[in-house]
Amino acid sequence: MAVNLDWENLGFSYMKLPYRYLAYYRNGQWEKGGLTEDATLHLGESSPCLHYGQQAFEGLKAYRTKDGSVQLFRPDQNAERLQRTADRLLMPQVPTEMFIDAVKQVVRANEEYVPPYGSGGTLYIRPLLIGIGDIIGVKPADEYIFTIFAMPVGNYFKGGLTPTNFLVSEDFDRAAPYGTGAAKVGGNYAASLLPGKKAKEKDFSDVIYLDPATHTKIEEVGAANFFGITKDNEFVTPLSPSILPSITKYSLLYLAEHRLGLKPVEGDVPISELDRFTEAGACGTAAVISPIGGIQYGDHFHVFYSESEVGPVTRKLYDELTGIQFGDVEAPEGWIYKVD
Numbered sequence: 001m002a003v004n005l006d007w008e009n010l011g012f013s014y015m016k017l018p019y020r021y022l023a024y025y026r027n028g029q030w031e032k033g034g035l036t037e038d039a040t041l042h043l044g045e046s047s048p049c050l051h052y053g054q055q056a057f058e059g060l061k062a063y064r065t066k067d068g069s070v071q072l073f074r075p076d077q078n079a080e081r082l083q084r085t086a087d088r089l090l091m092p093q094v095p096t097e098m099f100i101d102a103v104k105q106v107v108r109a110n111e112e113y114v115p116p117y118g119s120g121g122t123l124y125i126r127p128l129l130i131g132i133g134d135i136i137g138v139k140p141a142d143e144y145i146f147t148i149f150a151m152p153v154g155n156y157f158k159g160g161l162t163p164t165n166f167l168v169s170e171d172f173d174r175a176a177p178y179g180t181g182a183a184k185v186g187g188n189y190a191a192s193l194l195p196g197k198k199a200k201e202k203d204f205s206d207v208i209y210l211d212p213a214t215h216t217k218i219e220e221v222g223a224a225n226f227f228g229i230t231k232d233n234e235f236v237t238p239l240s241p242s243i244l245p246s247i248t249k250y251s252l253l254y255l256a257e258h259r260l261g262l263k264p265v266e267g268d269v270p271i272s273e274l275d276r277f278t279e280a281g282a283c284g285t286a287a288v289i290s291p292i293g294g295i296q297y298g299d300h301f302h303v304f305y306s307e308s309e310v311g312p313v314t315r316k317l318y319d320e321l322t323g324i325q326f327g328d329v330e331a332p333e334g335w336i337y338k339v340d
């Protein structure tokens with residue numbers, strides 16, 4: 001490997017890699033896209049993505065396996081979620097085949113930046129779809145850019161598999177009950193910056209959001225989904241129209257049932273019933289599985305398994321998921337895409 005980075009201590013930061021993919025949508029269709037070395041987007045000052053938030057993004061990873069090859073985890077699911085987000089914001093869909101082909105092009109072109117097997121690092125891939133062009137009224141763009149860039153990353157939350165603590169946001173929501181919470185659009189994240197900052201100032205890893213209609217049920221954990229393990233071996237995770245349907249979460253629901261023999265449950269998670277859970281965690285592409293040590297809700301601090309040690313079920317889920325992603329454990333059919 002020609003590139004020499006501190007692979008074990010990457011953190012989660014932007015790094016400008018040599019190549020990215022770019023395609024334009026004009027005259028009602030996608031033009032042929034390709035790789036470019038230009039890391040700056042060129043767009044008009046009136047582009048709807050800048051003014052009215054007509055933009056969407058995705059996040060997925062490429063993994064280096066023991067034999068040195070590189071693979072993707074369920075990129076078809078990211079393509080489909082981007083299509084659902086595009087529908088919600090009246091943007092053109094990026095076809096699944098075009099999406100996966102573009103992801104592979106970016107990974108191949110920057111292959112030496114895929115961290116070595118065993119370092120804990122991965123190549124984080126960021127697809128972005130934005131409305132551009134000369135429009136000033138509130139209406140959808142006629143033209144779009146679809147771009148994908150990537151960078152090597154390590155842990156998203158500083159603890160890794162060490163539990164960290166989270167603060168329930170009582171003053172702010174990230175999304176409205178039937179707004180854009182289930183879509184991966186920048187506006188949700190803009191809304192999360194202030195509560196996130198307040199939580200981090202108090203030394204919490206991030207915010208836990210409650211459902212925006214009643215503020216009684218857990219929705220999301222910052223940029224990750226919530227799960228809890230009950231005494232009766234249930235894997236429980238919230239179901240709501242205002243949370244982002246996490247691909248990691250749906251993968252864990254499957255693995256919990258088919259590999260660990262747990263009962264998968266998607267439903268309400270009342271903030272008043274945390275005692276049900278022996279363990280809890282946050283899950284997502286960036287977060288992987290990050291154990292939750294404790295949750296601060298008003299004056300009450302609720303500790304799950306332990307503030308310093310990951311629980312046994314969470315660890316098993318982590319080993320199964322990351323084993324599949326890094327190619328050490330057999331994957332359910334269709335989950336792994338090789339980048340040849």
Ligand SMILES: Cc1ncc(COP(=O)(O)O)c(C=O)c1O
Binds near residue numbers: 245248
């Ligand atoms: C708000 C939010 N929730 C959940 C997730 C986890 O989703 P996934 O597992 O598909 O990465 C993410 C990250 O993509 C997110 O930004």
